[in-house]
Amino acid sequence: MGMVEADIEKLMETKWGRTYANFTCPVCNQLSEELVKVFMPTRYETPSKPQEIALSCSECGKEFNGQLTVIEGHPKMKLADHPSVDLSFTPLVLDDYYSEEYEMFLRNFDWRSSTLASFIGATGELKDLLRDNPENGGASIFNKMIFSQMFSVFEAFLADTLVHLIFDRQKNIEVFLNKHDKLQKQKVSLCDLLENQSQPVLDYIKSHIFKEIREETLFHNLPKVERLYAILGYKVFNDDRLKDSLMKASDLRHHCVHRNGHDMHGNVVDAYTYEYLMTTIEAMRVVALFIEHEILRAKREN
Numbered sequence: 533m534g535m536v537e538a539d540i541e542k543l544m545e546t547k548w549g550r551t552y553a554n555f556t557c558p559v560c561n562q563l564s565e566e567l568v569k570v571f572m573p574t575r576y577e578t579p580s581k582p583q584e585i586a587l588s589c590s591e592c593g594k595e596f597n598g599q600l601t602v603i604e605g606h607p608k609m610k611l612a613d614h615p616s617v618d619l620s621f622t623p624l625v626l627d628d629y630y631s632e633e634y635e636m637f638l639r640n641f642d643w644r645s646s647t648l649a650s651f652i653g654a655t656g657e658l659k660d661l662l663r664d665n666p667e668n669g670g671a672s673i674f675n676k677m678i679f680s681q682m683f684s685v686f687e688a689f690l691a692d693t694l695v696h697l698i699f700d701r702q703k704n705i706e707v708f709l710n711k712h713d714k715l716q717k718q719k720v721s722l723c724d725l726l727e728n729q730s731q732p733v734l735d736y737i738k739s740h741i742f743k744e745i746r747e748e749t750l751f752h753n754l755p756k757v758e759r760l761y762a763i764l765g766y767k768v769f770n771d772d773r774l775k776d777s778l779m780k781a782s783d784l785r786h787h788c789v790h791r792n793g794h795d796m797h798g799n800v801v802d803a804y805t806y807e808y809l810m811t812t813i814e815a816m817r818v819v820a821l822f823i824e825h826e827i828l829r830a831k832r833e834n
């Protein structure tokens with residue numbers, strides 16, 4: 533089974549969270565306190581879709597079913613067979629950015645695209661490394677190495693996906709050539725033609741596009757990435773806040789890669805904390821899932 537658009541939407545909008553449900557058990561009349569794991573909307577203030585939850589009594593073990601909804605960050609729930617029972621919940625705690633269940637779920641998915649599968653796998657490995665070394669500070673060499681590798685993985689995903697999109701159909705090659713500011717103006721020399729005379733013209737053109745994308749384009753330049761995807765009619769970001777946070781991350785990448793974690797005045801940048809890196813990996817994943825979502829949608833509509 534491959535991932536469908538609806539699954540991706542759900543992944544983009546949710547994160548695992550946990551809360552304790554407190555209620556007087558209608559069977560044993562004891563006070564029950566039971567851990568509940570829920571999907572939590574992270575990007576919107578709107579209530580979550582109702583989630584079917586099975587809740588057992590912590591005292592007698594009896595299981596109850598009900599629908600749980602998260603409204604403005606607070607869980608609300610009624611038991612299906614005992615609607616008069618009042619449930620209260622402790623404040624929802626979002627799982628730290630490493631939930632093993634969530635990681636296994638993502639990594640075991642049968643992704644349609646091997647590019648996305650490899651991106652999810654690589655970001656998962658980076659999260660493993662961070663989780664195993666949570667004590668490193670925001671200026672540590674370990675975290676800076678992870679951070680720059682995060683960008684390598686993200687850039688590879690953006691480049692590979694764009695290459696696939698361009699070569700997916702001849703019409704895309706035409707559109708891309710006509711609208712790419714540099715390729716559009718590219719001239720071919722007679723010597724070049726002579727040298728490549730045995731090659732079909734289309735292959736020759738493709739090799740130039742390929743070289744431009746693979747060797748000449750910097751995919752951490754996010755406004756540029758947006759422009760390139762836009763040529764083929766695709767958006768890269770579904771959310772301005774997400775875009776702003778990744779633009780900022782791209783600046784931090786610059787401090788990290790070119791100045792060993794110092795800003796242009798030579799001050800130490802200590803922003804590469806565990807929490808920040810985990811959040812940024814999630815932001816990159818949301819972008820990747822959104823692009824995949826858009827590609828699936830376009831395929832369905834064509």
Ligand SMILES: [Zn+2]
Binds near residue numbers: 557562
């Ligand atoms: Zn009970």
